[in-house]
Amino acid sequence: MDKAYDPKSTEERVYRLWEEGGYFTPKIDKTKKPFTILLPLPNANDPMHMGHALFTVQDILVRYHRMKGDPTLWLPGGDHAGIETQYVFEKQLAKQDKSRFDFDRATLYQMIAEFVEKNKTVNRDQMKRLGFSLDWTRYRYSLDPDIVAIILDTFRKLHADGLAYRDERLVNFCTKCGTGFSDLEVKHVEQTDPLYYMKYGPFVLATVRPETKFGDTAVAVHPKDKRYKDWVGKEIEVEGLLGTFTVKVIADELIDPKFGTGVAKVTPAHDHKDFDMGKRHNLDMKRVIGFDGRLTAIAGPYAGMKVKAARTKVAEDLAAKGLMDHIDTKYLHTVGVCYKCGTVLEPLPIPQWYVKAKPLADAAADAVKKKKTVIKPLKRFEKMYFDWLKNILDWNISRQVVWGPRIPIWYCLDCNPSVHLSFIAKNGAKTSGTYQEVKRAHTVEEISSGIQTVMAPIGTTYALDSSACKACGGTDVIQETDTFDTWFLSSQWPMTTLGFPDHEDFTYFYPTSVLDTMWDILFFWVARMMMIGLYRTGNVPFEVIHLHSRVVDAKGQKMSKSKGNVMNPIEMVDKYGADALRFALIFGAAPGSDISISDDKVRGMRNFANKLWNIGRFISMNLDSASKDSGNPLDSRNQTGNEEVPYYDETMHKKLTDPNDKRIISEVNMLAAGVTKDIERYRFSDAAQKLYDFTWHRLADVHVEKNKERFKAGDAQALAVVRHVFFMTLKLLHPFMPFVTEAVYQKIPGWNGIPLIVAPWPSLL
């Protein structure tokens, strides 16, 4: 054995041994309850970051259960990651001075597919580097045809049950990414903007968005506001930049009399509150802002200007005309921005597909209340879960990106000759108008390839999965151009990967045992898996939800590219070995709180791996010399003869005489009990601390040091005991540090030939 443990020369070899031995693939045994974890599917095109390295928690659980003899499945996969991937891909395009508008839909889709295909293996190889014992024979990709088939089927069922519907509402739309989002994906940021107090007919009112004035269809006050009560219901004349116009004064509870002057302009097409008021008061909706983020023809001379520029210009022009009362330049408020690119989101009215969430959410909450699924490790995560489900809004599943499965709905153009199409075609040519108008200028392929969505109005006749209209039999049909929200696919991961409804894997492994992920996707993913899983299978998708926290740097700061403190897990593996990184991530991390990691910490754990190696080396040497004739008749070791050191067993256990042996045996038994309990309770850090302390400070510093003379003298009992204790230690440590433990285990004389990965978990003697 080498003097120091060398991860580089060991890890790849050991992983290959495991993989070739087929140990990651469970044997289905119907008499045993399986242990199953689904890997939270990383984006197929993304390299790993430290967060992924935390999946070590899952590997610990999986390896522990495998050693306990449970049929254990840890299933890996990759996510096509709709908008995320398209965003990354578009950045690449931008480097070549191209954009999504330069390609038709089919071409763009194909290009992204090839891009993902090229990158798919990267994180797979990286996970192997970390030692994750994933069953690669079951690797699934979210766009595998059989997976997509289940997804589409779920949509059909939701539709048939009245839980999927189409509606035109204000959608938070990113004009840069060209897609709308669900409310969950909106990031709120505080910023200071000018608050314009403009003269508005007989009133002065405050707004941050004077450029939307062209879309105003009312003015609102609070019903109880005495200042304005005589105006309610009246029409007022307002002098504007495009001449004088008339709007109605309405009274609505949504208006805060204390804000500004207590009067608000109402722009139903571009403000969430105004949209609600518009519905209540039956107001017209005038679109001032288009999908490209520019003002529409309604804005007259301002048409074509981008929102921000238009705002400044409109404000200037209003001031020039004497219509600006004053400006509060220090108005602090929050705006919604695109979580991807940071662009301020525009609320725009677009018909979208929604999933009615309440009934599904109630079932999901109920399952946790009834403890069919348990959320660990903190009570507050459960509270977060309940709160979100309680206040849930319907889920917008339409995305105007090409990268994903298209929603299986067809609009009939014979029934709806006036279906409005609005899309940006090849070469950036924006196109809109009725279908017939558009058709004259474009081929059908170009139309259905439109990057933007078909703006079919509500009430349009549509068919599911049909090439002919069910109402009129017409064949001039066009498929919904929107694709599914990625999370709609991932919400079904436990079903789709296992082969719902009748694959052997599904019947055996569902519901899965544990779902371990970071709490930040509790709503995006976990809660929705609960909702859809229960809806389709009638059963929860997992028994335990275990939420871990984020990995932060040595100063407790969140890792981010802009701070430059991002740590690459693979670099750490190269430098100190996978075991060191894994142990560092687990060691000293309280359940549910941030996990800080530093180069120093990983190095410290590398030292621990090395310590373990050298204990093994020392024991090996002593066992070797005790059992082999050195050939030198004067060698004192020959006095003990050539006999193999016997195995430690029940008989020897009962006959133990040496107090040192007795003590270490008792200590290692306590350790085994403690570590087992800690793992069962998801107290991984506690287990790691116990293992570290025992291995280094009890076994090495005390027991080995104290008994060196006995080992040297070839004391069979001493050697049998120390080997037994070391074997146990290796077993207990294996889930945490799989590589070094496996490597050392196989080097100890007396090893029974069975790899540690499937060695039985220690039972107490």
Place this chain on the structure above:
RNA sequence: GGACCUGUAGCUCAGUGGUAGAGCGUUCGACUCACAUUCGAAAGGUCAGAGGUUCGAUACCUCUCAGGUCCACCA
């Protein structure tokens, strides 16, 4: 505007109703025959502040101060 979390050794963090712990760092001493990725020893904390409950609080409660997070359609 709601809800929540954190404040313990120089740093990052565990922890418990009853003399305060780890890793890293620091200081001193050792090339001891498994390991210098080591060994031996040591220094270092009114456990944020104030009040309360208790025989007793770092731990439970209240408030204050300081950080941080999540949720939310405030023109």
